[in-house]
Amino acid sequence: MSGVLVIMEQRGGAWNRMSWETLAAGQQLAAQTGQTASTAVAGQGIGALAGELARKKLERVYAVDHALLGAYTADGYTAALEQLIRKASPSLVLFPHTYQVRDFAPKLATRFGQVLISDTIGFRVDGGAPVFARQLFQGKLNADVKPGGAGPYFASVQAGAFRADQLQDGSAQVENFTPDLSADEIRAKPLDPFRESARAVDLTAAEIIVSVGRGIKEKDNIPIVEELAKALGAELAASRPICDSGWLPMERQVGSSGQTVSPKVYLAVGISGAIQHLVGMKGAKTIVAINKDSNAPIFEVADYGIVGDLFEVVPALVEEVKKAKG
Amino acid sequence: MKIIVSIKQVPVRDSQLRIDASGHWIQENDLSFEINEPDAYALEEGLQLKEKHGGEVIALCLGPARASQTIREALAKGADRAIHIEEENLTSFDTLGIAKLLAKAAESEKPDLILTGLQSDDLGSGQTGVVMAEILGLPSATIIMAVETAGSGIRVKRELEDGWFQNVEMPLPAVLTIQSGINKLRYATLMGIKKAKTKEIKRLRPAELGVTAAPAAIIERVYLPQRTKQTQILEGSAKEAAAKLVEKLKFEVRVI
Numbered sequence: 207m208s209g210v211l212v213i214m215e216q217r218g219g220a221w222n223r224m225s226w227e228t229l230a231a232g233q234q235l236a237a238q239t240g241q242t243a244s245t246a247v248a249g250q251g252i253g254a255l256a257g258e259l260a261r262k263k264l265e266r267v268y269a270v271d272h273a274l275l276g277a278y279t280a281d282g283y284t285a286a287l288e289q290l291i292r293k294a295s296p297s298l299v300l301f302p303h304t305y306q307v308r309d310f311a312p313k314l315a316t317r318f319g320q321v322l323i324s325d326t327i328g329f330r331v332d333g334g335a336p337v338f339a340r341q342l343f344q345g346k347l348n349a350d351v352k353p354g355g356a357g358p359y360f361a362s363v364q365a366g367a368f369r370a371d372q373l374q375d376g377s378a379q380v381e382n383f384t385p386d387l388s389a390d391e392i393r394a395k396p397l398d399p400f401r402e403s404a405r406a407v408d409l410t411a412a413e414i415i416v417s418v419g420r421g422i423k424e425k426d427n428i429p430i431v432e433e434l435a436k437a438l439g440a441e442l443a444a445s446r447p448i449c450d451s452g453w454l455p456m457e458r459q460v461g462s463s464g465q466t467v468s469p470k471v472y473l474a475v476g477i478s479g480a481i482q483h484l485v486g487m488k489g490a491k492t493i494v495a496i497n498k499d500s501n502a503p504i505f506e507v508a509d510y511g512i513v514g515d516l517f518e519v520v521p522a523l524v525e526e527v528k529k530a531k532g
Numbered sequence: 533m534k535i536i537v538s539i540k541q542v543p544v545r546d547s548q549l550r551i552d553a554s555g556h557w558i559q560e561n562d563l564s565f566e567i568n569e570p571d572a573y574a575l576e577e578g579l580q581l582k583e584k585h586g587g588e589v590i591a592l593c594l595g596p597a598r599a600s601q602t603i604r605e606a607l608a609k610g611a612d613r614a615i616h617i618e619e620e621n622l623t624s625f626d627t628l629g630i631a632k633l634l635a636k637a638a639e640s641e642k643p644d645l646i647l648t649g650l651q652s653d654d655l656g657s658g659q660t661g662v663v664m665a666e667i668l669g670l671p672s673a674t675i676i677m678a679v680e681t682a683g684s685g686i687r688v689k690r691e692l693e694d695g696w697f698q699n700v701e702m703p704l705p706a707v708l709t710i711q712s713g714i715n716k717l718r719y720a721t722l723m724g725i726k727k728a729k730t731k732e733i734k735r736l737r738p739a740e741l742g743v744t745a746a747p748a749a750i751i752e753r754v755y756l757p758q759r760t761k762q763t764q765i766l767e768g769s770a771k772e773a774a775a776k777l778v779e780k781l782k783f784e785v786r787v788i
């Protein structure tokens with residue numbers, strides 16, 4: 207058992223960007239543990255994708271190709287990758303922590319009597335073996351987690367934790383792997399992906415966004431931040447719980463399951479800064495956080511912070527903005 | 533439809549967390565606890581499915597004695613009965629161990645559907661339901677935003693990234709991990725709270741389920757994240773801080 211195997215993600219021939227970050231993590235892990243890195247991509251007719259991977263510094267690229275892998279299913283992917291892992295016998299399997307990986311990787315790890323160490327943000331090497339860092343309590347604390355047992359170990363990598371531009375080019379040998387799959391072992395029938403009716407609000411065009419989180423406490427308080435948005439000429443956005451509760455419409459949600467925005471200024475009001483929110487707004491040029499908890503993870507990405515009660519700060523801010531605008 | 537909903541008790545949001553003396557977990561004695569947020573939605577979904585199709589909702593919880601409070605609340609909202617696997621030291625199990633315990637307790641009930649939350653607020657491993665499904669040999673689907681019956685099986689709506697969704701059809705029995713926001717949560721009624729007192733809570737111990745702690749992943753150390761970004765904290769009263777921020781927005785960021 208040796209080597210790091212990185213599982214890439216594609217849908218309809220297009221890469222999930224997080225795969226490249228994970229591939230970079232895999233190269234670094236391999237280098238630091240004195241192993242080689244290989245990668246695998248699964249699907250149907252994926253020759254071109256495998257060819258692209260062959261230009262990276264890797265030992266091998268496995269093209270896991272099968273008609274039954276054309277549309278993603280947890281059963282199909284788990285069976286195919288189990289066979290690949292038994293054959294390739296890596297010591298560590300890495301995945302990008304995507305929604306698809308959440309759907310099948312825990313199953314796959316269970317087949318090997320292992321636990322997927324999920325959503326990791328970094329690693330260190332201790333006695334030749336990796337120890338992974340991951341977040342607890344939605345980013346309020348971190349933990350170092352050490353894989354145990356015989357291996358292979360399984361870990362997934364959080365969006366933005368590694369940089370795709372650190373990926374090393376080179377050349378790798380492509381190996382076609384045809385798993386043994388039958389239609390009757392795939393129990394779920396996936397239908398075509400879709401989007402809900404067209405978005406009435408396009409947050410991506412906004413220069414300034416005032417975004418509100420659960421710190422606002424109740425629906426009746428929403429006008430407090432609306433005022434601020436109005437004074438600044440900003441769009442109003444929200445974290446997921448605000449939309450879940452119906453306090454603002456879904457189309458104003460920012461984050462991994464909402465919109466991804468990169469305005470000039472993003473003001474996060476009463477938002478804790480969970481990773482699923484951060485991925486949607488980290489690209490903003492300037493981030494301002496208003497939060498009463500100085501340890502809130504949002505301050506990790508904020509350029510300017512006010513530690514205080516939003517019910518005092520936001521009205522004061524409205525006053526000051528109005529004054530400044532004359 | 534016989535539905536098992538797994539519910540976890542976690543520290544309330546906005547808790548001030550402190551690391552315990554061992555450095556392996558947090559200090560729990562001075563915290564308040566509540567139901568894990570997505571589990572509340574999973575419970576509601578179970579109750580709504582039962583109201584539509586008949587059957588029974590069983591709340592399943594692994595946790596210390598204090599978790600009985602959260603179990604009572606689930607019963608008050610309408611769960612018919614509960615199973616409480618009592619274990620004071622949850623941290624001695626990893627996610628595989630936890631899933632094995634929950635799966636073992638669920639198995640003998642022969643449910644049509646098992647609902648879990650998609651992720652726990654404390655550990656956040658985001659996989660217990662999927663691992664349970666694998667242990668029980670059942671199909672599963674994750675991050676679910678709608679459940680309806682379709683023939684002898686179900687059709688579920690999976691959330692994908694960036695506002696995309698996908699419907700998936702699958703046979704029963706199955707395991708689903710439920711996303712927050714799938715439905716509107718109900719409050720317990722006075723009547724419900726009264727009734728809950730007479731409902732059955734079956735208590736089990738890990739040893740009775742034949743599962744021992746043998747973690748394949750071990751938390752070595754818990755610590756505060758290190759700040760890497762230099763955030764400019766604007767100090768002073770609300771008014772002073774607000775004035776400083778407007779300065780910045782006007783002269784440095786130039787959006788006012």
Ligand SMILES: Cc1cc2nc3c(=O)[nH]c(=O)nc-3n(C[C@H](O)[C@H](O)[C@H](O)COP(=O)(O)OP(=O)(O)OC[C@H]3O[C@@H](n4cnc5c(N)ncnc54)[C@H](O)[C@@H]3O)c2cc1C
Pocket residue numbers: 344418419420421422444445446447448459460461462463464475476477478479480481482483486496497498499502514515516517545546650651675
């Ligand atoms: C698969 C998946 C997808 C998800 N997708 C998304 C997504 O697209 N978008 C998203 O946002 N989330 C998403 N989430 C949820 C995410 O994990 C968090 O739960 C959510 O972002 C938390 O929202 P919040 O910060 O508003 O609430 P909380 O985490 O409850 O934070 C509230 C904050 O308000 C502060 N506060 C309270 N009172 C005051 C006050 N008076 N003054 C100032 N500050 C105050 C608190 O200190 C706290 O930091 C997703 C989760 C999962 C598992």
Ligand SMILES: Nc1ncnc2c1ncn2[C@@H]1O[C@H](COP(=O)(O)O)[C@@H](O)[C@H]1O
Pocket residue numbers: 538539540541568570571592593594595627630634647648649650651652653655656657658659660661
């Ligand atoms: N101790 C527990 N008791 C009951 N359910 C649990 C427990 N731990 C995890 N779960 C369920 O599994 C889901 C996912 O948890 P996790 O894999 O820890 O993120 C939770 O939302 C719960 O529904």
